[in-house]
Amino acid sequence: MRNKRCSGVGGFTLIELMITVAVVGILAAVAFPSYTNYIRRGKIAEAQSTLSDLRLRAEKSFADNRAYDVGNWDTTPALNGRYFTYSCTKAPTTYTCTATGVANQGMTGFVYSIDQNNTRASTFTGLAGWNNSTTCWVQRKGESC
Numbered sequence: 001m002r003n004k005r006c007s008g009v010g011g012f013t014l015i016e017l018m019i020t021v022a023v024v025g026i027l028a029a030v031a032f033p034s035y036t037n038y039i040r041r042g043k044i045a046e047a048q049s050t051l052s053d054l055r056l057r058a059e060k061s062f063a064d065n066r067a068y069d070v071g072n073w074d075t076t077p078a079l080n081g082r083y084f085t086y087s088c089t090k091a092p093t094t095y096t097c098t099a100t101g102v103a104n105q106g107m108t109g110f111v112y113s114i115d116q117n118n119t120r121a122s123t124f125t126g127l128a129g130w131n132n133s134t135t136c137w138v139q140r141k142g143e144s145c
Contacts, residue, residue, distance in 0.1 A: 037140065037141055039106075040106070040107070041139055041140060043083040043084075043101075043105065043106070043107055044110070044112075044137075044139055046081050046082065046083050046084055046099075047081070047083070047084045047099035047101075047110070047112045047137075048112065048137055048139075050081055050084070050086055050099060051086075051097055051099055051112060051113070051114045051120075052114075054073070054074060054086070054088060054097045054114070055097070055114050055118065057073035057074065058073055058074070058088075058090075058095050058097070058116070060073070061073045062116075067092040067093070068090050068091065068092065068093065068094065068095040068116065069090040069091055069092050069095075074086075074087075074088035074090070074097065081099070081102075082102070082105065083101065083102055083105045083107050084099040084100060084101055084102060084107065084110075084112075085099070085100050085102060086098065086099050086100075087100075093116070094115065094116050095115060095116050096113055096114070096115045096116075097113065097114050097115075098111060098112070098113040099111065099112045099113070108126070109124050109125040109126045109127045109130075110124060110127070111123040111124070111125070112137050119134070119135070120133075120135070120136050120137045121133060121134050121135075121137075122136065122137050122138040124138075127141075129141045129142055130142075131143065131144045133145045
């Protein structure tokens with residue numbers, strides 16, 4: 001004897017579909033912020049790498065010229081980063097180089113800097129959960145030095 005319930009077209013019930021949509025929504029709500037923070041950490045690496053390179057160039061200039069404000073060590077095309085813009089202020093015995101996040105790359109509010117004493121600073125404007133630091137480069141939301 002055939003079961004009449006199974007003789008029609010198969011498919012999902014509305015409740016099964018709603019449960020599936022809810023599960024996918026919950027997974028997306030958890031995964032998306034983690035993914036966004038992961039992508040930001042990759043972008044932050046550009047700033048840290050370029051600022052470290054600028055520090056090496058500045059120290060080489062100082063070793064060669066006994067002054068930081070001599071030479072073009074901070075004006076190379078490499079300073080036009082994808083995620084950050086870079087600038088340096090120089091005096092004979094001091095310098096400060098700064099990386100400022102590019103807005104259309106999702107890095108608005110991120111500012112990293114380094115000076116002649118290798119003092120690294122992180123400043124975040126309008127970014128909830130990011131902790132400013134005057135002693136290190138913060139790489140993750142909630143991290144502190």
